[in-house]
Amino acid sequence: MNASPEIITKNDLLQLQLPTTIDEVINQLEKIITYCEINNNCAGYFAVLYHKVTCKVKDCITNKDFEDGIRMERLDVTFANRYLAAFYAWIAGKPTTQSWKIAFDSVAQNKPLVLQHLLLGMNAHINLDLGIATALVMDGFSIDDIHKDFDTINSILASMIDNIEACLTKINPLMLLLNLNIYKYDEMLVQFSINTARDGAWMFAKELSLKKANDYENCISTRDESIQQLGSSIANPHGFLLKFIVKLIRLFEKKNIAAVIKLLGN
Template sequence: MAAENIDEVVDGLAEIVRDAGRAGDRVGYFAALYRQVTVEVRTAIHNGLFDDGARMDRFDTLFGNRYFDAYDAWRRDRGGPRCWREAFGLLDDSDTVIVQHLILGVNAHINLDLAIAAARTSPGEAIHELRRDFLLINDILARVVLAVQDSVGAISPFLSLLDQVGGRTDERILDFSIRQSRQEAWYNAVLLAGQHGTEREATIERLDVRAAVLARLIARPGGLVRPALHLIGGSESDDVQAVITHLDRAMEQRPARQGTDEPR
Protein backbone atom coordinates (compact mmCIF):
# COMPACT_ATOMS: atom_id res chain seq x y z
CA MET A 1 0.00 0.00 0.00
CA ALA A 2 1.08 3.58 -0.58
CA ALA A 3 -0.50 6.59 1.13
CA GLU A 4 -0.90 9.98 -0.55
CA ASN A 5 -1.64 11.95 2.62
CA ILE A 6 -1.93 11.55 6.38
CA ASP A 7 -5.59 10.50 6.15
CA GLU A 8 -4.55 7.55 4.03
CA VAL A 9 -1.80 6.70 6.52
CA VAL A 10 -4.41 6.53 9.29
CA ASP A 11 -6.71 4.43 7.09
CA GLY A 12 -3.87 2.07 6.13
CA LEU A 13 -2.87 1.55 9.74
CA ALA A 14 -6.49 0.98 10.75
CA GLU A 15 -6.73 -1.69 8.05
CA ILE A 16 -3.62 -3.46 9.36
CA VAL A 17 -5.01 -3.33 12.89
CA ARG A 18 -8.36 -4.76 11.77
CA ASP A 19 -6.77 -7.54 9.71
CA ALA A 20 -4.34 -8.38 12.51
CA GLY A 21 -7.17 -8.58 15.01
CA ARG A 22 -9.13 -11.01 12.85
CA ALA A 23 -6.05 -13.16 12.20
CA GLY A 24 -4.62 -12.99 15.73
CA ASP A 25 -1.43 -11.47 14.29
CA ARG A 26 0.86 -9.63 16.73
CA VAL A 27 1.77 -7.15 13.99
CA GLY A 28 -1.31 -5.33 15.28
CA TYR A 29 0.41 -4.40 18.54
CA PHE A 30 2.77 -1.79 17.11
CA ALA A 31 0.29 -0.84 14.37
CA ALA A 32 -2.25 0.05 17.09
CA LEU A 33 0.30 2.28 18.84
CA TYR A 34 1.38 3.89 15.57
CA ARG A 35 -2.20 4.50 14.42
CA GLN A 36 -2.94 6.47 17.57
CA VAL A 37 0.23 8.54 17.24
CA THR A 38 -0.72 9.37 13.65
CA VAL A 39 -4.28 10.34 14.64
CA GLU A 40 -2.84 12.70 17.28
CA VAL A 41 -0.42 14.22 14.74
CA ARG A 42 -3.30 14.76 12.30
CA THR A 43 -5.32 16.46 15.04
CA ALA A 44 -2.36 18.73 15.83
CA ILE A 45 -2.10 19.64 12.14
CA HIS A 46 -5.80 20.49 11.98
CA ASN A 47 -5.49 22.58 15.16
CA GLY A 48 -2.60 24.62 13.72
CA LEU A 49 -0.02 23.52 16.30
CA PHE A 50 2.77 23.04 13.78
CA ASP A 51 4.61 25.84 12.01
CA ASP A 52 3.78 24.27 8.65
CA GLY A 53 0.84 21.87 8.68
CA ALA A 54 1.10 20.99 4.99
CA ARG A 55 4.76 20.10 5.41
CA MET A 56 3.93 17.88 8.40
CA ASP A 57 1.28 16.11 6.34
CA ARG A 58 3.95 15.33 3.72
CA PHE A 59 6.42 14.32 6.42
CA ASP A 60 3.97 11.97 8.13
CA THR A 61 2.97 10.46 4.78
CA LEU A 62 6.59 9.71 3.87
CA PHE A 63 7.13 8.30 7.36
CA GLY A 64 4.03 6.11 7.15
CA ASN A 65 4.97 4.80 3.73
CA ARG A 66 8.30 3.62 5.11
CA TYR A 67 6.35 1.37 7.49
CA PHE A 68 3.95 0.21 4.79
CA ASP A 69 6.84 -0.61 2.44
CA ALA A 70 8.59 -2.66 5.13
CA TYR A 71 5.34 -4.44 6.04
CA ASP A 72 4.56 -5.25 2.38
CA ALA A 73 8.13 -6.47 1.74
CA TRP A 74 7.96 -8.79 4.75
CA ARG A 75 4.61 -10.24 3.72
CA ARG A 76 5.74 -10.65 0.11
CA ASP A 77 9.04 -12.48 0.53
CA ARG A 78 10.32 -11.84 4.07
CA GLY A 79 12.33 -8.94 2.68
CA GLY A 80 12.77 -5.30 3.65
CA PRO A 81 15.21 -3.47 5.93
CA ARG A 82 17.18 -5.59 8.40
CA CYS A 83 15.70 -3.95 11.49
CA TRP A 84 12.13 -4.52 10.29
CA ARG A 85 12.96 -8.15 9.47
CA GLU A 86 14.13 -8.55 13.06
CA ALA A 87 10.88 -7.05 14.38
CA PHE A 88 8.52 -8.92 12.06
CA GLY A 89 10.46 -12.15 12.53
CA LEU A 90 9.41 -12.34 16.19
CA LEU A 91 5.67 -11.93 15.59
CA ASP A 92 5.09 -15.67 15.89
CA ASP A 93 7.28 -16.00 18.98
CA SER A 94 4.98 -16.38 21.98
CA ASP A 95 7.93 -15.76 24.34
CA THR A 96 8.30 -12.16 23.10
CA VAL A 97 6.21 -9.98 25.42
CA ILE A 98 3.94 -7.12 24.41
CA VAL A 99 6.34 -4.36 25.45
CA GLN A 100 9.12 -5.98 23.41
CA HIS A 101 6.92 -6.02 20.30
CA LEU A 102 6.15 -2.33 20.82
CA ILE A 103 9.79 -1.37 21.34
CA LEU A 104 10.92 -3.43 18.34
CA GLY A 105 8.54 -1.44 16.16
CA VAL A 106 9.61 1.86 17.73
CA ASN A 107 13.26 0.97 17.20
CA ALA A 108 12.92 0.20 13.49
CA HIS A 109 10.56 3.04 12.66
CA ILE A 110 12.40 5.77 14.55
CA ASN A 111 16.04 4.66 14.39
CA LEU A 112 15.84 4.07 10.64
CA ASP A 113 12.70 5.47 9.01
CA LEU A 114 12.30 8.78 10.82
CA ALA A 115 15.56 10.39 9.73
CA ILE A 116 15.00 9.27 6.14
CA ALA A 117 11.48 10.72 6.06
CA ALA A 118 12.63 14.01 7.60
CA ALA A 119 15.52 14.40 5.14
CA ARG A 120 13.23 13.68 2.18
CA THR A 121 10.68 16.21 3.45
CA SER A 122 13.24 19.00 3.91
CA PRO A 123 16.47 18.31 1.99
CA GLY A 124 19.57 20.45 2.26
CA GLU A 125 19.50 23.52 4.47
CA ALA A 126 15.69 23.36 4.65
CA ILE A 127 16.05 20.59 7.25
CA HIS A 128 16.74 23.20 9.94
CA GLU A 129 13.33 24.78 9.37
CA LEU A 130 11.73 21.45 10.30
CA ARG A 131 13.35 21.18 13.72
CA ARG A 132 10.62 22.76 15.88
CA ASP A 133 7.83 20.72 14.32
CA PHE A 134 9.97 17.59 14.49
CA LEU A 135 10.55 18.07 18.22
CA LEU A 136 6.91 18.98 18.87
CA ILE A 137 5.97 15.41 18.03
CA ASN A 138 7.80 14.33 21.22
CA ASP A 139 4.93 15.81 23.24
CA ILE A 140 2.41 13.89 21.17
CA LEU A 141 4.38 10.68 21.60
CA ALA A 142 4.53 11.21 25.38
CA ARG A 143 0.72 11.42 25.60
CA VAL A 144 0.23 8.27 23.55
CA VAL A 145 2.92 6.40 25.48
CA LEU A 146 1.18 7.17 28.76
CA ALA A 147 -2.10 5.85 27.40
CA VAL A 148 -0.55 2.74 25.89
CA GLN A 149 1.47 1.93 29.01
CA ASP A 150 -1.77 1.88 30.99
CA SER A 151 -3.28 -0.50 28.44
CA VAL A 152 -0.23 -2.75 28.61
CA GLY A 153 -0.46 -2.81 32.41
CA ALA A 154 -4.07 -3.95 32.25
CA ILE A 155 -3.26 -6.97 30.07
CA SER A 156 0.18 -7.74 31.52
CA PRO A 157 -0.38 -8.10 35.30
CA PHE A 158 3.26 -8.71 36.27
CA LEU A 159 4.33 -5.62 34.37
CA SER A 160 1.64 -3.73 36.25
CA LEU A 161 3.13 -5.02 39.51
CA LEU A 162 6.54 -3.74 38.44
CA ASP A 163 4.86 -0.34 37.97
CA GLN A 164 3.80 -0.33 41.60
CA VAL A 165 7.16 -1.54 42.92
CA GLY A 166 9.52 0.16 40.49
CA GLY A 167 7.62 3.29 39.47
CA ARG A 168 5.93 2.94 36.07
CA THR A 169 8.60 0.63 34.67
CA ASP A 170 7.00 0.07 31.27
CA GLU A 171 6.43 3.77 30.75
CA ARG A 172 10.10 4.50 31.43
CA ILE A 173 11.17 1.83 28.96
CA LEU A 174 8.86 3.07 26.21
CA ASP A 175 9.29 6.78 26.81
CA PHE A 176 13.08 6.63 27.12
CA SER A 177 13.32 4.49 24.00
CA ILE A 178 11.22 6.92 21.98
CA ARG A 179 12.71 10.17 23.26
CA GLN A 180 16.34 9.06 23.04
CA SER A 181 15.80 7.58 19.61
CA ARG A 182 14.08 10.71 18.28
CA GLN A 183 16.95 12.89 19.49
CA GLU A 184 19.42 10.71 17.59
CA ALA A 185 17.08 10.61 14.59
CA TRP A 186 17.21 14.40 14.31
CA TYR A 187 21.02 14.42 14.05
CA ASN A 188 20.83 11.65 11.45
CA ALA A 189 18.16 13.59 9.53
CA VAL A 190 20.45 16.63 9.33
CA LEU A 191 23.26 14.38 8.13
CA LEU A 192 21.12 12.70 5.45
CA ALA A 193 19.66 16.01 4.29
CA GLY A 194 23.10 17.11 3.20
CA GLN A 195 24.07 13.86 1.47
CA HIS A 196 23.43 12.40 -1.98
CA GLY A 197 23.95 9.19 -3.92
CA THR A 198 26.27 6.53 -2.58
CA GLU A 199 27.15 8.57 0.51
CA ARG A 200 23.49 8.79 1.47
CA GLU A 201 22.92 5.08 0.79
CA ALA A 202 25.92 4.22 2.97
CA THR A 203 24.47 6.24 5.86
CA ILE A 204 21.08 4.54 5.50
CA GLU A 205 22.82 1.15 5.45
CA ARG A 206 24.68 2.04 8.63
CA LEU A 207 21.47 3.13 10.38
CA ASP A 208 19.73 -0.09 9.37
CA VAL A 209 22.59 -2.26 10.66
CA ARG A 210 22.66 -0.38 13.96
CA ALA A 211 18.88 -0.63 14.39
CA ALA A 212 19.05 -4.36 13.63
CA VAL A 213 21.69 -4.85 16.34
CA LEU A 214 19.49 -2.95 18.80
CA ALA A 215 16.54 -5.12 17.79
CA ARG A 216 18.48 -8.26 18.70
CA LEU A 217 19.35 -6.76 22.10
CA ILE A 218 15.68 -5.90 22.68
CA ALA A 219 14.61 -9.39 21.65
CA ARG A 220 17.24 -11.24 23.68
CA PRO A 221 18.36 -9.05 26.58
CA GLY A 222 20.87 -10.27 29.12
CA GLY A 223 21.21 -10.08 32.88
CA LEU A 224 18.15 -9.95 35.11
CA VAL A 225 15.96 -8.62 32.32
CA ARG A 226 15.56 -12.05 30.70
CA PRO A 227 13.97 -13.82 33.73
CA ALA A 228 11.80 -10.74 34.39
CA LEU A 229 10.49 -10.87 30.83
CA HIS A 230 9.79 -14.58 31.25
CA LEU A 231 7.64 -13.83 34.30
CA ILE A 232 5.90 -10.99 32.46
CA GLY A 233 5.15 -13.25 29.52
CA GLY A 234 3.62 -15.85 31.80
CA SER A 235 1.19 -13.29 33.18
CA GLU A 236 0.07 -11.76 29.87
CA SER A 237 -3.13 -12.48 28.00
CA ASP A 238 -2.63 -14.93 25.13
CA ASP A 239 -5.71 -13.58 23.32
CA VAL A 240 -3.92 -11.60 20.60
CA GLN A 241 -7.14 -10.15 19.19
CA ALA A 242 -8.19 -8.87 22.61
CA VAL A 243 -4.76 -7.36 23.23
CA ILE A 244 -4.81 -5.53 19.89
CA THR A 245 -8.30 -4.19 20.57
CA HIS A 246 -7.25 -3.04 24.03
CA LEU A 247 -4.12 -1.29 22.77
CA ASP A 248 -5.98 0.32 19.88
CA ARG A 249 -8.44 1.96 22.29
CA ALA A 250 -5.77 3.34 24.62
CA MET A 251 -6.35 7.00 23.77
CA GLU A 252 -10.12 6.60 24.01
CA GLN A 253 -9.76 5.19 27.53
CA ARG A 254 -7.33 7.84 28.75
CA PRO A 255 -9.62 10.87 29.48
CA ALA A 256 -11.04 9.26 32.60
CA ARG A 257 -7.51 9.14 34.05
CA GLN A 258 -6.30 12.60 33.06
CA GLY A 259 -4.74 14.51 35.90
CA THR A 260 -3.23 11.35 37.38
CA ASP A 261 -0.83 10.18 34.72
CA GLU A 262 1.20 13.13 33.54
CA PRO A 263 4.79 12.49 32.48
CA ARG A 264 7.26 12.17 35.33
Protein backbone atom coordinates in the same frame (compact mmCIF):
# COMPACT_ATOMS: atom_id res chain seq x y z
CA MET B 1 -10.67 3.65 16.65
CA ASN B 2 -13.47 2.14 14.58
CA ALA B 3 -11.72 -0.38 12.38
CA SER B 4 -13.55 -1.62 9.32
CA PRO B 5 -15.69 -4.68 10.10
CA GLU B 6 -15.00 -6.20 6.68
CA ILE B 7 -12.70 -9.18 6.22
CA ILE B 8 -9.22 -8.05 5.19
CA THR B 9 -6.94 -10.59 3.51
CA LYS B 10 -3.25 -10.50 2.69
CA ASN B 11 -4.10 -10.06 -0.99
CA ASP B 12 -6.32 -7.09 -0.14
CA LEU B 13 -3.38 -5.39 1.60
CA LEU B 14 -0.90 -6.19 -1.16
CA GLN B 15 -3.15 -4.57 -3.77
CA LEU B 16 -3.11 -1.22 -1.94
CA GLN B 17 -1.18 1.73 -3.30
CA LEU B 18 0.92 3.63 -0.78
CA PRO B 19 -0.99 6.61 0.67
CA THR B 20 -0.63 10.21 -0.47
CA THR B 21 -2.67 11.79 2.35
CA ILE B 22 -2.85 11.34 6.11
CA ASP B 23 -6.45 10.11 5.82
CA GLU B 24 -5.28 7.35 3.50
CA VAL B 25 -2.55 6.46 6.01
CA ILE B 26 -5.16 6.11 8.77
CA ASN B 27 -7.37 4.00 6.51
CA GLN B 28 -4.56 1.60 5.64
CA LEU B 29 -3.50 1.30 9.28
CA GLU B 30 -7.07 0.35 10.15
CA LYS B 31 -7.00 -2.35 7.46
CA ILE B 32 -3.74 -3.71 8.88
CA ILE B 33 -5.19 -3.73 12.40
CA THR B 34 -8.28 -5.59 11.19
CA TYR B 35 -6.09 -8.07 9.30
CA CYS B 36 -3.98 -8.65 12.42
CA GLU B 37 -7.05 -9.12 14.62
CA ILE B 38 -8.50 -11.68 12.23
CA ASN B 39 -5.22 -13.58 11.96
CA ASN B 40 -4.08 -13.21 15.60
CA ASN B 41 -0.97 -11.45 14.37
CA CYS B 42 1.23 -9.64 16.91
CA ALA B 43 2.17 -7.05 14.27
CA GLY B 44 -1.13 -5.44 15.19
CA TYR B 45 0.32 -4.22 18.49
CA PHE B 46 2.55 -1.63 16.84
CA ALA B 47 -0.01 -0.88 14.12
CA VAL B 48 -2.66 0.12 16.66
CA LEU B 49 -0.18 2.33 18.54
CA TYR B 50 0.85 3.95 15.26
CA HIS B 51 -2.80 4.51 14.35
CA LYS B 52 -3.30 6.44 17.61
CA VAL B 53 -0.26 8.59 16.95
CA THR B 54 -1.29 9.33 13.37
CA CYS B 55 -4.81 10.35 14.42
CA LYS B 56 -3.28 12.69 17.00
CA VAL B 57 -0.95 14.19 14.39
CA LYS B 58 -3.94 14.76 12.10
CA ASP B 59 -5.75 16.59 14.92
CA CYS B 60 -2.68 18.74 15.56
CA ILE B 61 -2.46 19.62 11.86
CA THR B 62 -6.15 20.58 11.86
CA ASN B 63 -5.64 22.68 15.00
CA LYS B 64 -2.60 24.38 13.43
CA ASP B 65 -0.27 23.19 16.19
CA PHE B 66 2.60 22.85 13.71
CA GLU B 67 4.52 25.71 12.11
CA ASP B 68 3.77 24.29 8.66
CA GLY B 69 0.78 21.95 8.53
CA ILE B 70 1.10 21.14 4.83
CA ARG B 71 4.74 20.19 5.25
CA MET B 72 3.91 18.16 8.34
CA GLU B 73 1.30 16.11 6.48
CA ARG B 74 3.88 15.44 3.78
CA LEU B 75 6.33 14.28 6.46
CA ASP B 76 3.67 12.16 8.17
CA VAL B 77 2.79 10.40 4.90
CA THR B 78 6.42 9.91 3.87
CA PHE B 79 7.22 8.59 7.34
CA ALA B 80 4.20 6.25 7.42
CA ASN B 81 4.97 4.89 3.98
CA ARG B 82 8.28 3.57 5.28
CA TYR B 83 6.37 1.41 7.77
CA LEU B 84 3.61 0.45 5.35
CA ALA B 85 6.08 -0.55 2.63
CA ALA B 86 8.02 -2.65 5.15
CA PHE B 87 4.84 -4.34 6.41
CA TYR B 88 3.60 -5.16 2.91
CA ALA B 89 7.03 -6.46 1.91
CA TRP B 90 7.09 -8.66 5.01
CA ILE B 91 3.70 -10.29 4.43
CA ALA B 92 4.68 -10.81 0.77
CA GLY B 93 7.88 -12.59 1.83
CA LYS B 94 10.11 -9.87 0.39
CA PRO B 95 13.21 -8.30 2.03
CA THR B 96 12.92 -5.36 4.41
CA THR B 97 15.49 -3.23 6.19
CA GLN B 98 17.40 -5.05 8.92
CA SER B 99 15.72 -2.87 11.54
CA TRP B 100 12.25 -3.96 10.45
CA LYS B 101 13.33 -7.55 9.86
CA ILE B 102 14.15 -8.09 13.52
CA ALA B 103 10.83 -6.51 14.52
CA PHE B 104 8.87 -8.74 12.15
CA ASP B 105 10.93 -11.81 13.06
CA SER B 106 9.79 -11.32 16.65
CA VAL B 107 6.19 -11.41 15.41
CA ALA B 108 6.83 -14.78 13.77
CA GLN B 109 8.29 -16.12 17.02
CA ASN B 110 5.33 -14.84 19.07
CA LYS B 111 7.49 -15.00 22.21
CA PRO B 112 8.39 -11.40 23.10
CA LEU B 113 6.24 -9.41 25.51
CA VAL B 114 3.74 -6.89 24.19
CA LEU B 115 6.07 -4.11 25.34
CA GLN B 116 8.97 -5.66 23.43
CA HIS B 117 6.86 -5.74 20.25
CA LEU B 118 6.02 -2.05 20.71
CA LEU B 119 9.63 -1.09 21.37
CA LEU B 120 10.88 -3.06 18.35
CA GLY B 121 8.45 -1.20 16.10
CA MET B 122 9.35 2.15 17.64
CA ASN B 123 13.04 1.32 17.33
CA ALA B 124 12.85 0.68 13.58
CA HIS B 125 10.40 3.44 12.78
CA ILE B 126 11.81 6.28 14.88
CA ASN B 127 15.51 5.43 14.86
CA LEU B 128 15.70 4.62 11.14
CA ASP B 129 12.59 5.68 9.21
CA LEU B 130 12.01 9.09 10.80
CA GLY B 131 15.44 10.41 9.84
CA ILE B 132 15.10 9.14 6.27
CA ALA B 133 11.62 10.63 5.88
CA THR B 134 12.73 13.98 7.31
CA ALA B 135 15.72 14.20 4.97
CA LEU B 136 13.50 13.36 1.98
CA VAL B 137 10.85 15.96 2.81
CA MET B 138 13.48 18.65 3.40
CA ASP B 139 15.54 17.86 0.30
CA GLY B 140 16.46 21.20 -1.26
CA PHE B 141 15.68 23.12 1.94
CA SER B 142 17.48 23.75 5.22
CA ILE B 143 16.68 20.79 7.43
CA ASP B 144 16.82 23.04 10.49
CA ASP B 145 13.60 24.70 9.28
CA ILE B 146 11.62 21.64 10.39
CA HIS B 147 13.35 21.08 13.74
CA LYS B 148 10.55 22.56 15.87
CA ASP B 149 7.83 20.53 14.14
CA PHE B 150 10.08 17.46 14.32
CA ASP B 151 10.22 17.83 18.09
CA THR B 152 6.47 18.41 18.26
CA ILE B 153 5.65 15.18 16.46
CA ASN B 154 7.90 13.29 18.87
CA SER B 155 6.28 15.01 21.83
CA ILE B 156 2.95 13.62 20.61
CA LEU B 157 4.37 10.11 20.79
CA ALA B 158 5.85 10.71 24.24
CA SER B 159 2.53 12.10 25.53
CA MET B 160 0.84 8.80 24.75
CA ILE B 161 3.14 6.76 26.97
CA ASP B 162 0.81 7.03 29.98
CA ASN B 163 -2.01 5.62 27.87
CA ILE B 164 0.17 2.72 26.76
CA GLU B 165 1.20 2.07 30.35
CA ALA B 166 -2.44 1.84 31.43
CA CYS B 167 -3.16 -0.61 28.61
CA LEU B 168 -0.15 -2.76 29.50
CA THR B 169 -1.28 -3.14 33.11
CA LYS B 170 -4.64 -4.39 31.82
CA ILE B 171 -2.86 -6.85 29.56
CA ASN B 172 -0.58 -7.95 32.38
CA PRO B 173 -1.60 -7.11 35.98
CA LEU B 174 1.78 -8.36 37.21
CA MET B 175 3.41 -5.22 35.81
CA LEU B 176 1.21 -3.12 38.09
CA LEU B 177 1.90 -5.33 41.11
CA LEU B 178 5.64 -5.06 40.52
CA ASN B 179 5.37 -1.32 39.85
CA LEU B 180 7.01 -1.83 36.46
CA ASN B 181 5.84 1.23 34.61
CA ILE B 182 6.84 1.64 31.00
CA TYR B 183 9.69 4.05 31.71
CA LYS B 184 11.35 1.71 34.22
CA TYR B 185 10.69 -1.43 32.23
CA ASP B 186 11.88 -0.24 28.87
CA GLU B 187 14.99 1.09 30.62
CA MET B 188 15.51 -2.39 32.02
CA LEU B 189 15.16 -3.88 28.56
CA VAL B 190 17.59 -1.68 26.67
CA GLN B 191 17.64 1.88 28.03
CA PHE B 192 15.50 2.81 25.06
CA SER B 193 13.64 6.08 25.47
CA ILE B 194 11.55 8.37 23.33
CA ASN B 195 13.88 11.31 23.95
CA THR B 196 16.99 9.33 23.08
CA ALA B 197 15.34 8.02 19.91
CA ARG B 198 14.19 11.52 18.93
CA ASP B 199 17.63 13.06 19.38
CA GLY B 200 19.32 10.22 17.52
CA ALA B 201 16.80 10.42 14.68
CA TRP B 202 17.37 14.17 14.33
CA MET B 203 21.16 13.80 14.18
CA PHE B 204 20.75 11.03 11.60
CA ALA B 205 18.41 13.21 9.52
CA LYS B 206 20.94 16.07 9.57
CA GLU B 207 23.78 13.74 8.60
CA LEU B 208 21.75 12.13 5.82
CA SER B 209 20.68 15.50 4.41
CA LEU B 210 24.33 16.21 3.58
CA LYS B 211 24.91 12.94 1.71
CA LYS B 212 24.58 12.29 -2.02
CA ALA B 213 24.44 9.20 -4.25
CA ASN B 214 26.41 6.25 -2.84
CA ASP B 215 27.26 8.12 0.35
CA TYR B 216 23.52 8.56 0.96
CA GLU B 217 22.81 4.83 0.61
CA ASN B 218 25.87 3.90 2.67
CA CYS B 219 24.76 6.23 5.45
CA ILE B 220 21.36 4.51 5.56
CA SER B 221 22.94 1.04 5.52
CA THR B 222 25.28 1.90 8.38
CA ARG B 223 22.43 3.34 10.42
CA ASP B 224 20.23 0.33 9.65
CA GLU B 225 22.88 -2.07 10.90
CA SER B 226 23.28 -0.08 14.13
CA ILE B 227 19.52 0.05 14.76
CA GLN B 228 19.22 -3.67 14.02
CA GLN B 229 21.74 -4.32 16.79
CA LEU B 230 19.69 -2.19 19.17
CA GLY B 231 16.62 -4.14 18.12
CA SER B 232 18.42 -7.38 18.88
CA SER B 233 19.06 -6.22 22.44
CA ILE B 234 15.36 -5.40 22.80
CA ALA B 235 14.22 -8.76 21.44
CA ASN B 236 16.82 -10.73 23.38
CA PRO B 237 17.67 -8.93 26.64
CA HIS B 238 20.87 -10.03 28.35
CA GLY B 239 21.46 -10.98 31.95
CA PHE B 240 19.98 -13.75 34.09
CA LEU B 241 17.76 -11.48 36.20
CA LEU B 242 16.28 -9.64 33.24
CA LYS B 243 15.62 -12.86 31.34
CA PHE B 244 13.92 -14.27 34.43
CA ILE B 245 11.71 -11.18 34.80
CA VAL B 246 10.73 -11.32 31.12
CA LYS B 247 9.78 -15.00 31.42
CA LEU B 248 7.83 -14.32 34.61
CA ILE B 249 5.87 -11.46 33.10
CA ARG B 250 5.17 -13.48 29.96
CA LEU B 251 3.39 -16.11 32.07
CA PHE B 252 0.80 -13.53 33.14
CA GLU B 253 0.25 -11.73 29.84
CA LYS B 254 -3.03 -12.18 28.01
CA LYS B 255 -2.57 -14.73 25.24
CA ASN B 256 -5.50 -13.65 23.04
CA ILE B 257 -3.75 -11.46 20.48
CA ALA B 258 -6.94 -9.96 19.03
CA ALA B 259 -8.08 -9.00 22.55
CA VAL B 260 -4.73 -7.35 23.27
CA ILE B 261 -4.95 -5.35 20.04
CA LYS B 262 -8.40 -4.10 21.05
CA LEU B 263 -7.13 -3.16 24.53
CA LEU B 264 -4.24 -1.18 23.04
CA GLY B 265 -6.71 0.58 20.75
CA ASN B 266 -8.89 1.82 23.62
